[in-house]
Amino acid sequence: MDVLQLYEFSMAIGRSFDYKENCNSLLRLIMARKDLNSCWIYTQREGECKITYSIPEKHQLEVMNSDKCIVKELHDRGDNFSSPITDDIQKIAPFQLNGGAVAVFNLKDEGLLFLYGSKRDAFLQMEINQLSPIIEKFRVSLEASDVFRKREILLHNLEKQNKELSDYAHVVSHDLKSPIRNIETLLTWVRQDYENLIDEKGIETFSLISDNLERMDSLIDGILKYSTIDKENTGNQTVDLSDLLAKTISSIKVPAHVSIEVETELPTIQGNLFTLHQLFQNLIENSIKYSDKPFCQIRVGARKVEEGNEFYVKDNGMGIEAKYFDKIFQVFQSLDGNQKSSGIGLSVVKKIVDSYGGKVWLESEKGLGTTFFFTLPVN
Amino acid sequence: MYINTIQSEEVLEKIQANYQGKTVVISVAEATSISLTDLIEALNGAGVEFIGGIFPKVISANKVYDEGIVISGFSNVKHTFLVKGLDGLDFQPEAFELDASKHFLFTFADGLTQNLSLYLERLYNIYGGDLAYFGAGTGSLSLKQIPSVFNKDGVFQDAAVGLIASSKMALGVKHGWQKVSGPYIVTKSDRNVIQQINWQNAFDVYKAIVEEHGKKEITHDNFFEISKAYPFGILKDSSEYVVRDPIDVNEKGELICIGEVIENTVVDILNGDAETLINAAKEAAKDVMGKIENPQHAYLSDCISRVLFLEEDYERELKAISSQLNASGECMPIEGALTLGEISSFGDGYLQLFNKTVVVGLFE
Numbered sequence: 067m068d069v070l071q072l073y074e075f076s077m078a079i080g081r082s083f084d085y086k087e088n089c090n091s092l093l094r095l096i097m098a099r100k101d102l103n104s105c106w107i108y109t110q111r112e113g114e115c116k117i118t119y120s121i122p123e124k125h126q127l128e129v130m131n132s133d134k135c136i137v138k139e140l141h142d143r144g145d146n147f148s149s150p151i152t153d154d155i156q157k158i159a160p161f162q163l164n165g166g167a168v169a170v171f172n173l174k175d176e177g178l179l180f181l182y183g184s185k186r187d188a189f190l191q192m193e194i195n196q197l198s199p200i201i202e203k204f205r206v207s208l209e210a211s212d213v214f215r216k217r218e219i220l221l222h223n224l225e226k227q228n229k230e231l232s233d234y235a236h237v238v239s240h241d242l243k244s245p246i247r248n249i250e251t252l253l254t255w256v257r258q259d260y261e262n263l264i265d266e267k268g269i270e271t272f273s274l275i276s277d278n279l280e281r282m283d284s285l286i287d288g289i290l291k292y293s294t295i296d297k298e299n300t301g302n303q304t305v306d307l308s309d310l311l312a313k314t315i316s317s318i319k320v321p322a323h324v325s326i327e328v329e330t331e332l333p334t335i336q337g338n339l340f341t342l343h344q345l346f347q348n349l350i351e352n353s354i355k356y357s358d359k360p361f362c363q364i365r366v367g368a369r370k371v372e373e374g375n376e377f378y379v380k381d382n383g384m385g386i387e388a389k390y391f392d393k394i395f396q397v398f399q400s401l402d403g404n405q406k407s408s409g410i411g412l413s414v415v416k417k418i419v420d421s422y423g424g425k426v427w428l429e430s431e432k433g434l435g436t437t438f439f440f441t442l443p444v445n
Numbered sequence: 446m447y448i449n450t451i452q453s454e455e456v457l458e459k460i461q462a463n464y465q466g467k468t469v470v471i472s473v474a475e476a477t478s479i480s481l482t483d484l485i486e487a488l489n490g491a492g493v494e495f496i497g498g499i500f501p502k503v504i505s506a507n508k509v510y511d512e513g514i515v516i517s518g519f520s521n522v523k524h525t526f527l528v529k530g531l532d533g534l535d536f537q538p539e540a541f542e543l544d545a546s547k548h549f550l551f552t553f554a555d556g557l558t559q560n561l562s563l564y565l566e567r568l569y570n571i572y573g574g575d576l577a578y579f580g581a582g583t584g585s586l587s588l589k590q591i592p593s594v595f596n597k598d599g600v601f602q603d604a605a606v607g608l609i610a611s612s613k614m615a616l617g618v619k620h621g622w623q624k625v626s627g628p629y630i631v632t633k634s635d636r637n638v639i640q641q642i643n644w645q646n647a648f649d650v651y652k653a654i655v656e657e658h659g660k661k662e663i664t665h666d667n668f669f670e671i672s673k674a675y676p677f678g679i680l681k682d683s684s685e686y687v688v689r690d691p692i693d694v695n696e697k698g699e700l701i702c703i704g705e706v707i708e709n710t711v712v713d714i715l716n717g718d719a720e721t722l723i724n725a726a727k728e729a730a731k732d733v734m735g736k737i738e739n740p741q742h743a744y745l746s747d748c749i750s751r752v753l754f755l756e757e758d759y760e761r762e763l764k765a766i767s768s769q770l771n772a773s774g775e776c777m778p779i780e781g782a783l784t785l786g787e788i789s790s791f792g793d794g795y796l797q798l799f800n801k802t803v804v805v806g807l808f809e
Binding site: 068070071073074077078094095097098099100101102103104121122123161162164183184185 | 569573628687711
């Protein structure tokens with residue numbers, strides 16, 4: 067066999083991640099150049115011995131149970147070899163073979179490859195040896211095709227589940243909001259209509275109901291935000307973060323006892339305005355919400371790091387115990403039973419940072435305050 | 446049977462008189478003035494089963510005709526078919542159930558359609574080595590694509606027609622071209638267009654080789670005059686090259702062939718003379734002799750560029766074939782066409798498209 071033919075064969079390997087196209091590219095070429103009649107691959111998949119590729123395509127689909135042991139025996143030999151058309155080979159062939167010989171190549175986990183030539187008495191050992199490294203390279207490409215196929219299935223399922231989750235969150239949010247508003251309205255009417263009949267304890271109970279309704283409303287908003295934030299994170303643009311932070315701070319209702327200081331110049335990066343605004347807003351609001359000192363100080367800053375930029379939001383609030391460091395980023399995890407906290411704000415922060423390929427973490431000391439750090443990679 | 450007429454009724458009468466109960470294959474020379482629409486209507490009206498193709502020229506006995514129709518009759522035809530849309534990827538030939546007896550498949554396909562090789566791949570994918578294959582690429586000598594295959598439904602471009610018969614066929618495939626230089630690697634190509642050879646502009650490489658061998662300058666203007674003697678040969682194990690015919694060069698210096706040359710194909714540059722080509726044709730005819738018991742007729746799928754190369758000597762090629770086929774003193778009808786690509790398997794091997802080749806089919 068000419069060395070250039072081996073070159074031709076090797077260049078036909080792995081031209082596609084699609085299993086069938088990958089097989090077509092090499093095996094059709096080998097058949098054409100060597101005047102072969104057919105070829106097929108047995109693969110052990112999900113416990114079944116299946117023909118996963120053949121030329122021609124029309125064949126008996128399954129190897130009979132009783133014949134599986136023949137395939138197994140050939141596979142267990144572990145080598146590549148030529149064989150005349152014996153009864154055993156005919157039994158496991160997907161079509162009628164009329165004399166000739168097969169070359170059998172062991173593809174390890176990818177099964178067995180058979181090349182069939184009706185005019186051959188045998189495939190020469192030299193030819194098998196020459197083809198072996200080509201077929202070995204082909205085997206590796208089939209493994210890659212397999213991984214690609216599994217990844218495609220996973221991605222498809224993931225996309226489907228994400229869509230279902232997003233649809234579900236939308237439906238739940240919108241459908242729940244309506245009865246909550248109705249209850250709130252009815253509650254107001256009852257309080258007005260029966261003002262003279264309700265005692266102080268009753269008014270207190272109404273107040274509690276109102277607070278819970280407000281919390282439920284806030285929870286629903288949080289769910290909606292959490293489920294849709296990644297959809298907002300599309301369409302990058304150049305964002306001056308110093309400018310964005312100033313606008314974010316001015317949009318937050320900052321209590322009189324709270325001061326917010328931007329300690330460093332913030333960089334200009336490529337990102338999405340909406341999600342970056344949401345990121346800083348949630349962290350600053352979190353610091354405000356958990357401030358327990360008469361004078362609350364919040365400091366924001368950034369520095370360059372190897373992978374991009376690192377940011378911090380530091381407060382002198384109540385602090386968080388180390389055992390809760392992971393928990394606080396999970397959805398609906400609020401540590402203090404704060405009735406107005408939805409437990410979603412920091413989950414949204416993590417989701418946004420993740421979507422940029424960054425990391426978020428915190429350092430905290432109970433009673434002294436917390437610093438949230440996050441990185442945003444350059445690319 | 447050769448007829449030169451513009452009267453559809455006359456063709457019908459000949460078919461009814463000579464091919465009762467048979468499916469007929471109609472090969473039409475492109476200069477023939479007959480209206481195919483009228484012919485199809487007449488044949489349909491009389492219930493004649495047929496397929497057909499338009500070719501640069503047709504062959505009957507030892508003669509080549511620029512005008513006229515060649516009719517060949519086939520017995521035991523089980524299925525006829527039409528495949529449209531060969532310019533796209535979505536076509537699929539019908540998969541007929543065949544019994545265990547010997548069959549052959551005869552097809553005419555638009556020789557200038559984009560996916561002719563894919564059509565052959567898909568045919569083989571369905572029937573594999575269970576069938577013997579014979580066929581021809583249809584079209585015009587101008588190499589401008591025209592509607593060139595027909596059946597009862599009309600005349601079509603980018604299409605193929607065919608029949609499957611339950612009887613035996615013997616095949617002889619030869620060309621006679623010999624290596625003058627190589628090997629080379631087609632390092633860049635797009636279907637039938639060779640863009641680079643050995644990582645360099647295809648025409649530059651081809652020109653250097655051909656000019657050195659032929660001692661004649663080859664330019665964009667005289668390209669086909671010279672290139673018809675210097676085809677590419679795709680290397681195969683244990684058989685003749687598969688020939689690819691460079692028919693034109695474009696302004697980018699890319700060589701346009703009849704038939705696909707996939708990237709990284711290893712090729713030689715070939716050349717031939719009248720004697721080697723005629724001898725090869727004789728060998729092809731010799732190969733089919735004695736392979737079937739009761740041959741009724743022969744059909745030749747002979748490349749048009751062999752005629753352009755052999756010129757006056759081409760009649761010698763036909764005579765060489767017929768003298769072989771009629772060596773035992775019989776007078777076997779020999780018909781055929783000068784084609785744009787020849788379709789065949791090497792015996793029962795993989796189905797392929799050839800150029801500059803003669804394929805002799807002997808039918809029961």
